[in-house]
Amino acid sequence: MTxxxxxxxxxxxxxxxxxxxxxxxxxxxxxxxEAAAEGESKAAEGAKESTSGSAPAAEEVLLEPFDAxxxxxxxxxxxxxxxxxxxxxxxxxxxLAEQQPLATVDEALAxxxxxxxxxxxxxxxxxxxxxxxxxxxxxxxxxxxxxxDVKTTNPIMVSSVQDFDLAGLTSLELFAFDWNLEFFANQDxxxxxxxxxxxxxxxxxxxxxxxxxxxxxxxxxxxxxSFQTIMNPKVPIPAVRSGTDELKxxxxxxxxxxxxxxxxxxxxxxxxxxxxxxxxxxxxxxLAADPTLAESPEHVKYxxxxxxxxxxxxxxxxxxxxxxxxRRENHDLHEGKQVRQKPYIEQIRFRINxxxxxxxxxxxxxEIDELLLTPEQWMxxxxxxxxxxxxxxxxxxxxxxxxFNWNLQTPFFSDIRVRKAMSYAFNHDEMLSKLCYGLYVPxxxxxxxxxxxxxxxxxxxxxxxxxxxxxxxxxxxWIDHDGDGxxxxxxxxxSVPFEFNIVCTSVQLRVDICSLLKENLDQIGVICNVHPMExxxxxxxxxxxxxxxxxxxxxxGADPGTLDNIWKTGEPRNFGGYSNPEVDRLFDEGKKExxxxxxxxxxxxIDELIYADQPYTWLYCQSSFxxxxxxxxxxxxxxxxxxxxxxGFMSIWRPMH
Amino acid sequence: MLSYLIRRVLIGCLTxxxxxFIVYGLIRSMPGSPLTVQMAEMDPxxxxxxxxxxxxxxxxxxxxxxxxxxxxxxxxxxxLDFGRSFLQKQPVAKVIGERIGPTLLLSLTSLLLxxxxxxxxxxxxxxxxxxxxxxxxxxxxxxxxxxxTFVTALLLQMLLAVKLELLPLFDMHxxxxxxxxxxxxxxxxxxxxxxxxxxxxxxxxxxxxxxxRANMQEVMKQDxxxxxxxxxxxxxxxxxxxxxxxxxxxFVTLIGLTLPTLLSGSVIIEQIFTxxxxxxxxxxxxxxxxxxxxxxxxxxxxxxxxxxxLVADILYAVVDPRISYS
Numbered sequence: 017m018t019x020x021x022x023x024x025x026x027x028x029x030x031x032x033x034x035x036x037x038x039x040x041x042x043x044x045x046x047x048x049x050e051a052a053a054e055g056e057s058k059a060a061e062g063a064k065e066s067t068s069g070s071a072p073a074a075e076e077v078l079l080e081p082f083d084a085x086x087x088x089x090x091x092x093x094x095x096x097x098x099x100x101x102x103x104x105x106x107x108x109x110x111x112l113a114e115q116q117p118l119a120t121v122d123e124a125l126a127x128x129x130x131x132x133x134x135x136x137x138x139x140x141x142x143x144x145x146x147x148x149x150x151x152x153x154x155x156x157x158x159x160x161x162x163x164x165d166v167k168t169t170n171p172i173m174v175s176s177v178q179d180f181d182l183a184g185l186t187s188l189e190l191f192a193f194d195w196n197l198e199f200f201a202n203q204d205x206x207x208x209x210x211x212x213x214x215x216x217x218x219x220x221x222x223x224x225x226x227x228x229x230x231x232x233x234x235x236x237x238x239x240x241x242s243f244q245t246i247m248n249p250k251v252p253i254p255a256v257r258s259g260t261d262e263l264k265x266x267x268x269x270x271x272x273x274x275x276x277x278x279x280x281x282x283x284x285x286x287x288x289x290x291x292x293x294x295x296x297x298x299x300x301x302x303l304a305a306d307p308t309l310a311e312s313p314e315h316v317k318y319x320x321x322x323x324x325x326x327x328x329x330x331x332x333x334x335x336x337x338x339x340x341x342x343r344r345e346n347h348d349l350h351e352g353k354q355v356r357q358k359p360y361i362e363q364i365r366f367r368i369n370x371x372x373x374x375x376x377x378x379x380x381x382x383e384i385d386e387l388l389l390t391p392e393q394w395m396x397x398x399x400x401x402x403x404x405x406x407x408x409x410x411x412x413x414x415x416x417x418x419x420f421n422w423n424l425q426t427p428f429f430s431d432i433r434v435r436k437a438m439s440y441a442f443n444h445d446e447m448l449s450k451l452c453y454g455l456y457v458p459x460x461x462x463x464x465x466x467x468x469x470x471x472x473x474x475x476x477x478x479x480x481x482x483x484x485x486x487x488x489x490x491x492x493x494w495i496d497h498d499g500d501g502x503x504x505x506x507x508x509x510x511s512v513p514f515e516f517n518i519v520c521t522s523v524q525l526r527v528d529i530c531s532l533l534k535e536n537l538d539q540i541g542v543i544c545n546v547h548p549m550e551x552x553x554x555x556x557x558x559x560x561x562x563x564x565x566x567x568x569x570x571x572x573g574a575d576p577g578t579l580d581n582i583w584k585t586g587e588p589r590n591f592g593g594y595s596n597p598e599v600d601r602l603f604d605e606g607k608k609e610x611x612x613x614x615x616x617x618x619x620x621x622i623d624e625l626i627y628a629d630q631p632y633t634w635l636y637c638q639s640s641f642x643x644x645x646x647x648x649x650x651x652x653x654x655x656x657x658x659x660x661x662x663x664g665f666m667s668i669w670r671p672m673h
Numbered sequence: 674m675l676s677y678l679i680r681r682v683l684i685g686c687l688t689x690x691x692x693x694f695i696v697y698g699l700i701r702s703m704p705g706s707p708l709t710v711q712m713a714e715m716d717p718x719x720x721x722x723x724x725x726x727x728x729x730x731x732x733x734x735x736x737x738x739x740x741x742x743x744x745x746x747x748x749x750x751x752x753l754d755f756g757r758s759f760l761q762k763q764p765v766a767k768v769i770g771e772r773i774g775p776t777l778l779l780s781l782t783s784l785l786l787x788x789x790x791x792x793x794x795x796x797x798x799x800x801x802x803x804x805x806x807x808x809x810x811x812x813x814x815x816x817x818x819x820x821x822t823f824v825t826a827l828l829l830q831m832l833l834a835v836k837l838e839l840l841p842l843f844d845m846h847x848x849x850x851x852x853x854x855x856x857x858x859x860x861x862x863x864x865x866x867x868x869x870x871x872x873x874x875x876x877x878x879x880x881x882x883x884x885x886r887a888n889m890q891e892v893m894k895q896d897x898x899x900x901x902x903x904x905x906x907x908x909x910x911x912x913x914x915x916x917x918x919x920x921x922x923x924f925v926t927l928i929g930l931t932l933p934t935l936l937s938g939s940v941i942i943e944q945i946f947t948x949x950x951x952x953x954x955x956x957x958x959x960x961x962x963x964x965x966x967x968x969x970x971x972x973x974x975x976x977x978x979x980x981x982x983l984v985a986d987i988l989y990a991v992v993d994p995r996i997s998y999s
Contacts, residue, residue, distance in 0.1 A: 249724070249728075252728060254729075310762045311757070311762075335949075337845070338844075365848075369947050371944050374842070374946075374947075377827070377830055377831060378843070381842055383842050551960075552705030553703075555705060555710070
């Protein structure tokens with residue numbers, strides 16, 4: 017009896033659910049090109065359009081149409097100023113030529129990197145470029161390590177760090193920046209770059225020997241098509257739209273001549289022109305059918321075997337395991353002649369492994385050739401002979417700072433005296449010497465003390481001074497009124513104890529640092545609860561401003577102007593609610609100032625103002641630690657690490673035996 | 674028997690519905706969403722426009738309340754469309770399908786190996802109960818049991834892969850696998866699977882052999898064993914023919930309950946050996962809030978669990994003639 021009842025209920029239920037109309041508005045139903053169940057999905061599309069009525073009356077427009085004036089007219093009025101067109105590797109070669117190596121290669125290879133001096137010698141000797149082509153092993157291959165698989169190989173859909181790493185090798189760049197974060201046009205792709213006198217236009221003439229990996233020529237029309245696609249509201253661009261959306265228009269006047277039109281005359285305009293390029297001849301036909309660029313069978317095919325514009329093409333991809341790149345012949349050879357520098361490395365293998373212990377074993381056994389090391393690994397696991405039998409290691413400063421973020425919208429941290437008290441209460445020395453193994457530099461503000469825009473007179477570093485901290489808290493009205501050992505204050509008619517939560521991710525170092533803060537604050541009558549949590553959960557809380565204090569960090573963009581979305585009033589990454597109208601004004605000014613010297617002064621002033629307000633308690637600037645196989649040469653560190661600038665990875669080579 | 678099966682299948686379907694409904698509600702209620710994850714990965718110096726945010730929300734299905742989105746998912750599943758992974762941008766069926774083979778390779782092998790080893794060990798322990806060699810064996814097995822798998826994995830790697838260079842460090846295939854002959858491929862796979870399978874297997878040896886021993890001791894006390902001995906039946910026949918078969922009922926339960934673990938994989942082992950298995954996939958999907966993949970995997974695991982209990986129940990009827998289903 018029971019089973020008949022169940023049958024009677026279930027079967028019709030399943031039947032109803034399998035009707036197309038039921039799931040027509042689901043998020044998956046966006047690919048009319050899907051082969052399976054195509055008839056049904058087409059019906060679903062039809063049902064969607066008629067029943068849901070979700071199509072907006074006015075389509076969203078990201079790019080205002082613009083009638084570009086003819087080139088002759090521009091040439092007449094612009095008063096073009098020449099800008100640098102540089103070969104990054106050549107520029108590095110020039111820099112190295114001016115420097116004497118501090119040691120020979122053999123000496124450096126015999127050293128153990130246990131001091132600043134040793135580090136400098138290793139970088140100096142092993143960072144040299146080849147003196148002539150015969151020294152280079154042109155058939156070399158290198159195995160690199162990445163923590164996770166890339167999300168996409170399409171350069172305009174990049175979002176994660178791994179995506180950017182891959183795109184840097186497979187995608188052509190018109191512009192780039194060097195180790196001093198100075199922008200230039202890439203000589204590999206550009207003949208000339210000029211800016212108009214009023215800074216509102218940039219004219220670029222491309223080389224005529226640019227070729228996609230499938231043999232088709234790369235022209236200015238590809239650049240314009242890429243720009244249009246990035247600015248197409250139907251295409252779900254995760255990251256590269258910001259910056260690009262500050263361009264007014266990009267026009268191709270012929271196969272080689274491009275003019276970028278800017279909305280305003282800002283010093284940060286160059287950064288907006290760094291958007292990646294995709295092949296027009298491939299995507300112009302397939303974009304309309306599948307604007308997500310990821311779902312139709314053609315797009316999936318190109319996701320696995322993309323047509324690339326950069327020096328490398330993808331020859332093999334096993335998801336979750338590895339990605340293999342090979343040097344493209346038609347990148348540096350054109351009609352039989354060598355027209356640009358051949359990349360030193362023939363084959364690059366990215367091996368994916370999320371476990372840091374296993375990755376270190378892989379480096380030691382020679383299965384991978386380079387690895388980002390954790391501080392513990394640098395200190396304790398890479399000092400023995402076994403490590404040095406195959407590898408060496410090097411480190412460089414990074415402009416990545418870590419800090420306690422105070423939420424200024426809580427009753428605790430809205431008072432500047434309380435924030436200063438926190439900075440005085442924390443035992444910075446213990447953190448730096450014990451928890452960070454003495455490896456990190458203390459941070460005293462928004463910019464790294466060695467950065468070009470940091471104040472010339474370094475801002476004073478906070479040191480622990482519990483008496484000062486207590487004075488400030490007393491001044492701010494946080495006094496232990498009820499004698500329970502915890503400071504309190506009357507707010508809104510109630511006695512509120514000074515007890516707050518600090519959130520951090522489950523990285524041991526961060527938990528330890530927050531615990532140190534807790535210990536320090538215990539001594540002055542403030543209770544701090546440490547809440548380590550999963551990264552995504554913490555992100556969510558921070559984005560919703562649902563936190564009192566957090567442990568956070570910021571990497572460095574290429575231009576300090578981009579920091580405005582952390583510090584200006586109401587900006588999306590100003591999580592703590594900091595607001596200083598003078599800082600807002602200075603950021604706007606900094607963007608419009610073109611003289612680097614003057615800009616440095618503006619940003620230094622910003623740093624001083626923010627420092628005085630202590631919306632963060634700055635902790636340390638992290639360094640990059642890398643292990644390299646002894647056979648690698650040519651690596652160089654910059655404030656963004658050894659790879660995220662030009663030439664970056666392209667300066668690495670293997671000597672011929 | 675047939676009506677019993679049909680009843681079980683239908684109840685299983687209802688259970689599946691309930692499980693998937695609750696799991697979907699739970700994962701949607703988790704703090705953080707695929708949108709949070711995506712925004713976290715973006716360059717901190719880049720802004721998000723509110724229109725882009727709304728568009729991204731819609732693409733993840735976050736614009737609907739969770740029970741409605743569940744209905745959508747269920748409708749798709751009824752038409753065998755398991756959705757598309759947010760993380761990998763490939764159909765969920767493909768993502769899971771690719772990983773089932775490698776997961777089964779490790780788990781089936783280690784399951785068989787574990788039983789092959791623990792049955793003789795359990796029987797041996799029964800026979801030699803109280804003697805020194807049995808005590809030594811039990812202690813050794815317990816020590817193995819207590820050793821955490823990730824420590825063993827790393828030690829094995831350090832010894833066998835780095836120091837002695839006998840086995841590959843990680844991955845499932847060597848470079849150039851596609852060009853190898855069938856024999857070479859089998860050998861390559863064997864070398865790669867050896868360490869992961871070892872790590873999977875050793876922990877369960879102590880448990881299972883102990884389990885068999887405990888059951889055997891129960892049975893050995895029975896009168897019919899004494900009768901068999903009194904009749905002059907040889908010791909081996911007593912153990913295998915009379916005693917062991919009667920311990921099969923709890924044993925079958927164990928097998929039935931182990932079936933779901935065949936596909937659940939092990940996050941730690943798969944991460945260490947970069948083995949493309951379902952355990953790592955599950956873990957990564959949860960961290961990334963990849964709802965379609967999580968639901969696909971939940972479906973797979975639930976089906977396996979329900980199947981496992983059904984298989985166990987049917988095997989009872991096979992193993993014990995006293996049991997029959999109507």
